[in-house]
Every structure is written in C-alpha cells, then in structure tokens.
Amino acid sequence: MLLRFDPAIRQADILSRRYAERDGSALLRAVLTEAYPGRTALVSSFGAEAAVLLQLVAEIDPSTPVIFLDTGRHFPETLRYVETLGERLALTDIRRTAPSARDAAEHDADGGLWRRDPDACCHLRKVLPLERALAGFKAWITGRKRFHGGPRGGLPLIEAANGRIKINPLARWSEADIRDAFARLDLPPHPLTALGYRSIGCATCTRAVTRDDDVRAGRWAGSGKIECGIHIGADGTVRRAG
Numbered sequence: 001m002l003l004r005f006d007p008a009i010r011q012a013d014i015l016s017r018r019y020a021e022r023d024g025s026a027l028l029r030a031v032l033t034e035a036y037p038g039r040t041a042l043v044s045s046f047g048a049e050a051a052v053l054l055q056l057v058a059e060i061d062p063s064t065p066v067i068f069l070d071t072g073r074h075f076p077e078t079l080r081y082v083e084t085l086g087e088r089l090a091l092t093d094i095r096r097t098a099p100s101a102r103d104a105a106e107h108d109a110d111g112g113l114w115r116r117d118p119d120a121c122c123h124l125r126k127v128l129p130l131e132r133a134l135a136g137f138k139a140w141i142t143g144r145k146r147f148h149g150g151p152r153g154g155l156p157l158i159e160a161a162n163g164r165i166k167i168n169p170l171a172r173w174s175e176a177d178i179r180d181a182f183a184r185l186d187l188p189p190h191p192l193t194a195l196g197y198r199s200i201g202c203a204t205c206t207r208a209v210t211r212d213d214d215v216r217a218g219r220w221a222g223s224g225k226i227e228c229g230i231h232i233g234a235d236g237t238v239r240r241a242g
C-alpha cells in the first residue's frame with residue numbers, strides 16, 4: 001500500500017523540538033503569536049475543565065477563533081455556560097458550529113442515531129462540522145490532558161492530525177492543576193460539576209460519576225466508546241455516517 005506523506009508530521013516534529021520547554025500559556029503564546037498567528041483556532045467543549053484553557057487563550061488574544069461544536073444534544077447548562085464564559089473572558093469570536101441539516105435529515109431523521117450508532121452520530125454531529133469549521137486553519141488547540149487516561153495517557157503537546165498541527169498545551173496538567181487554576185483565576189465552574197459531572201459532552205451520552213470513577217467514565221458509559229472521533233486520525237477507525 002502506498003502511504004502518502006503528511007507534511008504536518010514533519011512540522012509537528014520541528015515545533016516539538018523548538019518549543020520543547022514550553023507548555024500551558026508559554027506554548028499558547030508561541031503558537032498564537034509566532035508559529036501560526038491568525039491561523040490557529042481553539043476547539044472547546046465548554047465542559048467541566050474548559051474555562052482554564054479559554055482563560056489562557058483570552059489573556060493572549062481574546063479574538064482567537066473559538067469553535068464550539070453545537071451538536072444539538074448539549075445540556076442547556078452548557079449552552080448557557082458558552083454565554084457566561086464568552087462574556088466573562090471577553091471572547092470576541094466564538095463560532096457555534098452545527099451539523100449539516102441535510103446530513104441530519106438523511107442519517108438521523110428520528111433523532112435516535114446516538115442510541116443506535118453513536119460513532120455515526122458523533123461523525124455527523126462533531127467530526128464533519130469540525131472539518132468544515134477548521135477549513136483555512138493551520139493549527140488547532142485542544143484541552144485534552146494525560147490524566148484523562150485511555151488513549152490520552154501518552155498525549156504529546158504538539159502533534160499532527162489530518163494535515164494540521166494540533167496543540168495540547170495542558171497535556172501535562174493534573175486534575176489538581178486544573179482545580180488550582182480555577183481557584184487562582186476565579187473562574188466560574190460549569191454548573192453541572194456540582195452535580196458530579198466531571199467530563200461533559202452531549203446530554204444524551206453523559207452521566208454523573210463518583211470521585212472514585214475515572215474522570216471520563218460518564219461519557220458513553222457502558223458502551224465501550226471512549227472518544228467522539230474528532231481526535232482519531234483518518235485511518236479508517238471511525239466510520240462515516242450512513
């Protein structure tokens with residue numbers, strides 16, 4: 001089989017060496033002002049930990065495009081939290097990205113795809129809208145951390161994915177680091193964290209957990225699914241909708 005070379009892989013390697021000593025705010029500043037000014041977007045779930053990364057980005061450039069995948073299945077609390085954080089951090093370019101109405105009508109007419117085939121549902125409501133939203137960007141920033149476990153346990157700070165650079169500035173942060181940052185920066189918590197939601201996605205596929213559970217145990221609980229697909233490469237592991 002002929003493998004195509006992805007130039008982003010080489011670029012990720014170069015950046016990883018150039019910024020090897022940086023993470024958090026220092027890495028964000030390097031990416032937003034040196035490596036890809038005006039060509040970088042932050043992708044945020046506006047979930048339980050999101051405020052920290054949003055704050056760090058806002059301190060550097062509050063006009064950074066922030067992509068929020070509005071799947072149509074979010075908790076009302078999350079949708080209000082988008083507004084709360086947007087105002088509080090003075091973010092000026094939050095982009096709510098919805099699934100294509102045509103895709104939804106064709107593949108999820110009854111709204112039950114999340115139950116029948118969650119991989120296909122995530123593909124339709126997250127993966128495809130993200131691909132469209134990232135058109136024109138060279139790099140994107142994610143809030144994933146190694147302590148989330150599973151495939152995130154060995155997360156690099158800089159990686160290549162589908163022709164773009166992906167930056168994970170909080171990869172090395174612990175859950176305690178996040179908690180401390182919320183306190184230090186006086187950030188408003190997502191309202192559902194008080195009810196035991198430690199990782200928050202679509203309402204249909206998220207439940208509260210205990211402190212003894214893994215942080216992401218409430219996502220697609222009991223299904224074996226652990227990622228939505230936006231962080232899986234184009235290697236055929238995520239099926240296309242329909």
Ligand code: SF4
Pocket residue numbers: 071073113114117118119121122123125126201202204205228
């Ligand atoms: S998390 Fe659930 S409802 Fe949301 S896009 Fe994925 S399968 Fe669909």
